[in-house]
Amino acid sequence: MSDATVHVQQGAAAYDLHHDGHDHDGHGHHHQSFISKYVFSMDHKTIGKQFLITGIIWAIIGGLFSVLFRLQLGFPNQTFPILETFFGHHAKGGQIQPEFYYALVTMHGTVLVFFVLTAGLSGTFANLLIPLQIGARDMASPFLNMLSYWFFVLASIIMLSSLFIETGPASGGWTMYPPLSALGQASQGSKAGADMWLISMAMFIVSSLLGGLNYISTILNMRTKGMSMTRLPLPVWAMFFTAVLGVLSFPVLLSGAILLLFDRNLGTSFYLSDIVVAGEVLPNEGGSAILYQHLFWFLGHPEVYIILLPAMGMVSEILSVNSRKPIFGYMAMLGSLFAIAILAFLVWAHHMFVTGLNPFLGSVFVLLTLLIAVPSAIKVFNWLTTLWRGNIRFTPAMLFAIGFVSLFISGGLTGIFLGNSTIDIHLHDTMFVVAHFHIVMGVASFFGMFAGVYHWFPKMFGRYLNNTLGYIHFWVTIIGAYLIFWPMHYEGLAGVPRRYLDKSIWVSFNKFASLGEMITIVSIIVFAVQLMFVFNFFYSIFKGRKVTTPNPWGANTLEWTTAINPGHGNWTGEIPEVHRWPYDYAKDGRDFIPQTEPVGENESKH
Amino acid sequence: MQTFFIVAILVLGFLITFQIAKASEYVAVIRGEERSRKQSNKINGFLLLVFLILGMIGVYYCNEKLGGKILQFGSSASNHGVLIDDMIKITLIITGIVFVITQFLLFWYCYRYQESDTRKAYFFPHNNKLEIIWTAIPAIALTVLVGFGIMYWFRITGDAPSGAMQVEVTGSQFKWEFRYPGSDNILGKKYYRNINEATNPLGQVWEDSTNKDDIYVSGEPMHLVVNKPVKLIIGAKDVIHDVGLPHFRLKMDAVPGTPTTMWFIPTKTSKQMKEETQNPEFVYEISCDQMCGQGHWSMRGEIIVETQEEFDQWMAGKKPRFLVSFPELDPSAVKDSAAAAKPLALNSGK
Numbered sequence A: 001m002s003d004a005t006v007h008v009q010q011g012a013a014a015y016d017l018h019h020d021g022h023d024h025d026g027h028g029h030h031h032q033s034f035i036s037k038y039v040f041s042m043d044h045k046t047i048g049k050q051f052l053i054t055g056i057i058w059a060i061i062g063g064l065f066s067v068l069f070r071l072q073l074g075f076p077n078q079t080f081p082i083l084e085t086f087f088g089h090h091a092k093g094g095q096i097q098p099e100f101y102y103a104l105v106t107m108h109g110t111v112l113v114f115f116v117l118t119a120g121l122s123g124t125f126a127n128l129l130i131p132l133q134i135g136a137r138d139m140a141s142p143f144l145n146m147l148s149y150w151f152f153v154l155a156s157i158i159m160l161s162s163l164f165i166e167t168g169p170a171s172g173g174w175t176m177y178p179p180l181s182a183l184g185q186a187s188q189g190s191k192a193g194a195d196m197w198l199i200s201m202a203m204f205i206v207s208s209l210l211g212g213l214n215y216i217s218t219i220l221n222m223r224t225k226g227m228s229m230t231r232l233p234l235p236v237w238a239m240f241f242t243a244v245l246g247v248l249s250f251p252v253l254l255s256g257a258i259l260l261l262f263d264r265n266l267g268t269s270f271y272l273s274d275i276v277v278a279g280e281v282l283p284n285e286g287g288s289a290i291l292y293q294h295l296f297w298f299l300g301h302p303e304v305y306i307i308l309l310p311a312m313g314m315v316s317e318i319l320s321v322n323s324r325k326p327i328f329g330y331m332a333m334l335g336s337l338f339a340i341a342i343l344a345f346l347v348w349a350h351h352m353f354v355t356g357l358n359p360f361l362g363s364v365f366v367l368l369t370l371l372i373a374v375p376s377a378i379k380v381f382n383w384l385t386t387l388w389r390g391n392i393r394f395t396p397a398m399l400f401a402i403g404f405v406s407l408f409i410s411g412g413l414t415g416i417f418l419g420n421s422t423i424d425i426h427l428h429d430t431m432f433v434v435a436h437f438h439i440v441m442g443v444a445s446f447f448g449m450f451a452g453v454y455h456w457f458p459k460m461f462g463r464y465l466n467n468t469l470g471y472i473h474f475w476v477t478i479i480g481a482y483l484i485f486w487p488m489h490y491e492g493l494a495g496v497p498r499r500y501l502d503k504s505i506w507v508s509f510n511k512f513a514s515l516g517e518m519i520t521i522v523s524i525i526v527f528a529v530q531l532m533f534v535f536n537f538f539y540s541i542f543k544g545r546k547v548t549t550p551n552p553w554g555a556n557t558l559e560w561t562t563a564i565n566p567g568h569g570n571w572t573g574e575i576p577e578v579h580r581w582p583y584d585y586a587k588d589g590r591d592f593i594p595q596t597e598p599v600g601e602n603e604s605k606h
Numbered sequence B: 001m002q003t004f005f006i007v008a009i010l011v012l013g014f015l016i017t018f019q020i021a022k023a024s025e026y027v028a029v030i031r032g033e034e035r036s037r038k039q040s041n042k043i044n045g046f047l048l049l050v051f052l053i054l055g056m057i058g059v060y061y062c063n064e065k066l067g068g069k070i071l072q073f074g075s076s077a078s079n080h081g082v083l084i085d086d087m088i089k090i091t092l093i094i095t096g097i098v099f100v101i102t103q104f105l106l107f108w109y110c111y112r113y114q115e116s117d118t119r120k121a122y123f124f125p126h127n128n129k130l131e132i133i134w135t136a137i138p139a140i141a142l143t144v145l146v147g148f149g150i151m152y153w154f155r156i157t158g159d160a161p162s163g164a165m166q167v168e169v170t171g172s173q174f175k176w177e178f179r180y181p182g183s184d185n186i187l188g189k190k191y192y193r194n195i196n197e198a199t200n201p202l203g204q205v206w207e208d209s210t211n212k213d214d215i216y217v218s219g220e221p222m223h224l225v226v227n228k229p230v231k232l233i234i235g236a237k238d239v240i241h242d243v244g245l246p247h248f249r250l251k252m253d254a255v256p257g258t259p260t261t262m263w264f265i266p267t268k269t270s271k272q273m274k275e276e277t278q279n280p281e282f283v284y285e286i287s288c289d290q291m292c293g294q295g296h297w298s299m300r301g302e303i304i305v306e307t308q309e310e311f312d313q314w315m316a317g318k319k320p321r322f323l324v325s326f327p328e329l330d331p332s333a334v335k336d337s338a339a340a341a342k343p344l345a346l347n348s349g350k
Helices: A001-014 A034-039 A044-074 A081-094 A098-134 A142-162 A192-221 A234-265 A289-323 A330-344 A359-371 A373-388 A396-418 A420-427 A433-462 A465-485 A488-493 A513-544 B002-031 B033-071 B079-112 B128-157 B270-276 B308-317 B321-325 B345-350
Strands: A584-585 A590-592 B167-171 B175-180 B215-220 B222-225 B230-236 B241-245 B250-255 B260-264 B286-290 B298-308
Touching: A034 B286, A044 A098, A044 A142, A044 A433, A044 A513, A081 A098, A098 A142, A098 A192, A098 A234, A098 A289, A098 A433, A142 A192, A192 A234, A234 A289, A234 A330, A289 A330, A289 A373, A289 A396, A289 A433, A330 A373, A359 A373, A359 A420, A359 A590, A359 B128, A373 A396, A396 A420, A396 B033, A396 B079, A420 B079, A420 B128, A420 B250, A433 A465, A433 A488, A433 A513, A465 A488, A465 A513, A465 B002, A465 B033, A488 A513, A488 B033, A488 B079, A513 B002, A513 B250, B002 B033, B033 B079, B033 B128, B079 B128, B079 B260, B167 B222, B167 B241, B167 B250, B215 B321, B222 B308, B230 B241, B230 B250, B250 B260, B270 B298, B298 B308
Parallel strands: B167 B230, B222 B298
Antiparallel strands: A584 A590, B167 B175, B175 B215, B230 B260, B241 B250, B241 B286, B286 B298
8 A cells, every 4th residue: 555655656747637537636646556657558658668678679689680690691611609509509510500590581680670660660759759749648549559569569479489499480581472481391480480470470560550540540639739730740740651651551461471371371372383392292273472472562662661751750850950940841841751651552563573573564663663762852852951051969869860861862872773673683682682771771760760769868768868879879880881781782783692691602602702701790890889879778767867958959849848757648737739830940040949939920931 | 718708808898988988978067068069069070071081982992892893884694684784874873973962962061060159050941942953853863764774674574586495494492493495496384293303303294295305404504595585484393483694684583383484695605704704613603582491592503605506516415304204215215116106104294
């Protein structure tokens, strides 16, 4: 009982609208046990932090996998006895075995794409920012929001356990193309590991849908007074389009995964036809292996934008705040987000130019794919113009945002090579592709995520991250990212296929040994610096410099009108009313004008 | 032991960095946060400019170092490869210009407009004219790229010339097998249930008489004739593979159950390529470019491009697979004509 009293006092700042009608003790106070506050929390801010921390754990695992397979790629002839200590027969004699190598590659991709850059990125910031920036006390359904996180945990547990089963985790690549992923005889990883991968993904999709529906309904219905759609901060718009993409495309992946489960376990032939594997003639006839690729990439391509759009939105906000200037071309930014979201659905087959696709269909997809470069270019030019004649503060968040723009340009331009079917014939599935998507989708989105973490950390925990560590983190990461992925394009232009763990037997591909070593060493350094960031993150939660002002960056958006450590419900009194768009920086000689300030009589129009 | 030292050094380096970072935070508080913030602002603004300059030098250096190792423009050994190289060239020029300009502006603006007490940010929320300009310019550039791309694409994926030679390529974990149509230039039917690695590796249907002269080749290179169009008919037995021909700049998936095709004209013999690349070891390699299991990285095939005479000579030494499977029906080996007239034996493969 005394325990409960303590919590009542601790939760004194909390204001819980969902218990307004009952359980009301006259002060807006509310019983919160440890479990309901930190574990099964329905507070969007806590759920956001849960997504972030789970994402960080996954990022360490996924990143470690890449370090392991980079060891094989950089030093194919060397043995690392320590690997055998940890991984036993998977690394017999200290050498990563092929099956294990492919399992690592598969898990690296799956974990980073789905668990880190989808759940960890949009799960974190959609949860944190949507209610705070639109002026809502919480999500439309805090309960579904909580379920969304716990389905993600469930998916995580299943995926994690698949690492420890005897035949190993799925190893057919993160795309899991059948028949390879459908036939246990074809690969160790296609035994129990593949079932677990598919079930885990199904749980993940449920999580993503619960989250996405919530984000959409919250943004559409729960904006505070005066917050019209065109006064929404750009991160919210980005999260909105992200959620729409997810809601419309993830179900298609679910259907693809379920059909694959049927083929694997119930003897159906959706994807299987005319197969003789390991000397055994299979009875399946009439299926199409290519069908899966259509279903997969119908999600898979929007997925790229599900990862990228939140980063774009946050970067737009951070660039504007730290340039002390409005984002240039707000409406054009919106329009380009919208165009990207639409086009994201119409380009999936550019992953399939060499599957024997009808050439006419291919040409349509070339046109639609390269069309995406137009809204992307608009965004880049608008970001550049936002910086132009600003008064720029280089916080770590700002540096990561600038790094994002640089990487987005570099990776976006190589997309123009690959989206063109003529060039894709040559570069398809080479290291060029690996370099391209790591820069534009992987590293760039990570930069957006880091920018977000550095920028909103004060809002999340009431403390700052250590700046010096932040600067080291940024500089090592951007230099490292370019050192790792820039030269990789050359490997691709030499025709080196991706997913080759040893190129020494190839006359055409065996000339990049020293490059491979360099890349491996740099990736280890970059990985170590990410661990330093993780340390900075957890250390600063408890010991970081305290935030002393509610609005440390001098920003206009609503989240900075809350208390330094807002309780459940976000604002202790009334929800503030909004009178203007969020980007009135440097207007009429004033550094910034918060959204809550009414428009003055003599204020200039724009 | 070595690992231990590396870990120890990493941990130590990390602790030192952390202590410095922590100390700098305290110093900042003592000296006044505003002042030290401005100082670090200057440093980072300068570093961004340095990064731009060193980055551009790095791009140049990287090209110097690795540019010679890629497949050079003009080294393509097929007619289509020339088009693909051209397309890469056009794209490289356009994207190269955009890359340099935008990266320069990005980092230059960062340096030039870093925070200063003497200047105020300029309120510049939108400008429709600018937006139209930079919507139109990329749109025009992309029209050019799409135009060339689609034109080349249709040429490459169009129908093979009627006189094209046919070769069937079949992928399976982790090898390539080839089949030539023989004198009738027709590849006989196959059915996957007939496949038997010992007696009928491709599952040919022996009742189909066009199969009887088909030549099966495995464990040795595919032979092609220089300057003669060839159409590859591509399939797979177990999982998806991909016929990757880097020197011809071509690639096509091998999908079980769904045959695919790809045609091209090899324009340089293997001998020519050996001279041109000054590499006596040179071979045309077939790489598998679609993840196909644990041996994916080693799924290697070879192609020899040679003159018609050399090809004919090689072909003359080959026996149709039908006669290999049914040696008793080989007229050159079996004198007994009665045995040759025993058609019932044909069904044994089923």
